[in-house]
Amino acid sequence: MGINTQAYKAIRDEIAATNTTLVAVSKTKPAADIEALYHLGQRDFGENYVQELVDKQGTLPADIHWHFIGHLQSNKVKYIAPFVHLIHGVDSFKLLTEINKQALKNNRVIDCLLQIHIAKEETKFGFNEAELATAMADLPAAGLNNIVIKGFMGMASFTSDTAVITAEFTYLNNLYQHYQLAPNTDNYKPSILSMGMSSDYALAIAHGSNMIRVGSLLFGERNYTK
Ligand SMILES: *Cc1c(COP(=O)(O)O)cnc(C)c1O
Numbered sequence: 482m483g484i485n486t487q488a489y490k491a492i493r494d495e496i497a498a499t500n501t502t503l504v505a506v507s508k509t510k511p512a513a514d515i516e517a518l519y520h521l522g523q524r525d526f527g528e529n530y531v532q533e534l535v536d537k538q539g540t541l542p543a544d545i546h547w548h549f550i551g552h553l554q555s556n557k558v559k560y561i562a563p564f565v566h567l568i569h570g571v572d573s574f575k576l577l578t579e580i581n582k583q584a585l586k587n588n589r590v591i592d593c594l595l596q597i598h599i600a601k602e603e604t605k606f607g608f609n610e611a612e613l614a615t616a617m618a619d620l621p622a623a624g625l626n627n628i629v630i631k632g633f634m635g636m637a638s639f640t641s642d643t644a645v646i647t648a649e650f651t652y653l654n655n656l657y658q659h660y661q662l663a664p665n666t667d668n669y670k671p672s673i674l675s676m677g678m679s680s681d682y683a684l685a686i687a688h689g690s691n692m693i694r695v696g697s698l699l700f701g702e703r704n705y706t707k
Contacts, residue, residue, distance in 0.1 A: 483514065483517075483701070484514050484517045484518055484699055484700055484701075485698065485699055485700070485701065486521065488698050488699055489505075489518065489521060489523070489699050490521075492682075492695065492698070492699075495683070496686070496693070499686060499691070500691055501686055501690065501691050501692065501693060502525060502673075502691065502692045502693075503523070503525065503693055503695060504525045504526065504527040504548050504550070504675075504692060504693065504694045504695070505518055505523050505525065505526050505527065505695060505696070505699050505700075506526075506527040506528075506529075506550065506678075506694050506695060506696030506699075506700075507526050507527065507528060507537070507696070507700060508527070508528050508529040508530060508533065508551070508696065508703070509533075509703045509704070510700045510703075512537055512540055512541055514700055515537065515541055515545075516541065516542075518699065519541070519542060519545065524544065524545055524546055525545075525546045525548060525566075526545055526546070526547060526548065527547075527548040527549075527550040527569075527694050527696075528547065528548070528549060528550065528551070529549075529550055529551030529552075530551060531549075531551075531553070531554075531557040531560050531561060532560075534547060534549060534561060534565075535560050535561065538564055546566035546567070547561075547564060547565055547566050548565075548566055548567045548568075548569060548694075549561055549565050549567070549568045549569065549570065550569045550570060550634075550694055551570060552570055552572070552606050553568060553570055553571070553576060555575060555576055555579040558576070558579050558580050558582075558583045559583050559586075562580070562583035562584055562586070562587050562589070562591065563587050563589075565591060566592070567592045567593070567594065567631065567673075568580060568591065568592070568593045568594070569594045569596065569634040569675055569694075570594075570596045570606065570607075570634065571593045571594060571595050571596060571630075572595075572596045572606045572607050572608060573608075574615075574616050574619060574623075577593065577616075577625060577628060577630075578623070578625065580593060580628055581625040581626070581627045581628045582627075584627035584628060585626075585627040589627065590626075590627050590628065590629055591627065591628050591629075592628075592629050592631045593628050593629070593630050593631065594630070594631060594632050594633055594634040594673060594675055595607075595608055595613065595616065595630060595632075595633050595634070596608065596633075596634045596635065596636075597609075597613065597633050597634070597635045597653055597656060598635075599635040599636070599637060599638075599649040599650075599652055599653050600635075600636055600637055600638040600639070600649060601638045601640075601645075602638060602639065605636055607635065607636075610656070613656070613660075617660060617663070617664050617669075618664070620664050620666055620668065620669060621664050621665075621666040625668055626667075626668065628668055629667075629668050629669070629670055630668060630669045630670070630671070631670055631671065631672055631673045632657060632671045632672060632673035632674050632675065633653060633656065633657050633660075633671075633673075633674055633675070634674075634675035634676065634692075635649070635650075635653040635675075635676045636676075636678070637649045637650060637676070637681060637685075641680075643681075643684060646681050646684055647684060647688065650676055650677075650681075650684060650685055650688035650689070650690070651688050653674070653676055653689075654674060654688050654689035654690075657671065657674045657689065658689075672691075673691060673692050674689055674690050674691055674692065675690070675692040675693075675694065676688075676689075676690040676692075676693075677690045677693040677694065677695075678693070678694055678695060678696065679695050679696060679697045679698035679699075682695055
């Protein structure tokens with residue numbers, strides 16, 4: 482328990498000259514640790530589990546921007562729709578449609594990122610290139626007026642081979658660049674490329690990321706995963 486203040490300040494200094502947003506990934510960590518980072522000025526926090534996010538949001542300062550970065554099930558969208566700032570892991574058109582529906586119910590517009598499958602592991606989620614092309618083609622006529630797609634998110638393979646990670650980040654950045662101008666529709670405004678975690682955030686920034694999701698470097702190793 483306890484946050485790594487030194488690492489936090491080092492990352493802030495490192496990204497100060499870039500226009501990179503740091504999302505502090507606080508999953509499984511206590512509210513006290515989030516508060517400690519909040520008092521150092523951090524406002525963007527990322528969570529992976531709906532119930533945990535709802536519990537924390539209810540007790541922590543109202544000006545926190547909560548990012549949902551985990552795998553989101555359609556039937557749970559309603560719990561985070563009233564307050565979520567950005568949903569990173571949108572991996573199907575069905576989920577996008579449900580987010581739109583719940584956003585409408587809450588009289589909100591919810592910002593989303595499409596998760597792209599870039600890793601070797603089959604277990605990771607996300608659109609492949611063909612599915613992405615279909616989703617982009619379907620978007621303009623779908624009438625999803627209560628979501629805005631702000632860009633893409635990806636997770637590199639779990640490996641220490643930087644050549645593999647670099648290739649995956651480059652691939653995602655190229656896709657992101659490819660879809661800068663189209664589809665030309667009100668709910669597609671690409672400005673965010675979310676990639677990079679504790680072990681590879683510097684590499685990610687070097688390859689076009691402008692939003693990094695850093696957990697263990699700030700909060701320490703997680704003892705368990707849910
Ligand atoms: C847990 C998680 C992170 C943070 O991982 P660290 O290696 O602890 O920095 C980033 N992104 C996603 C999607 C995660 O699930």
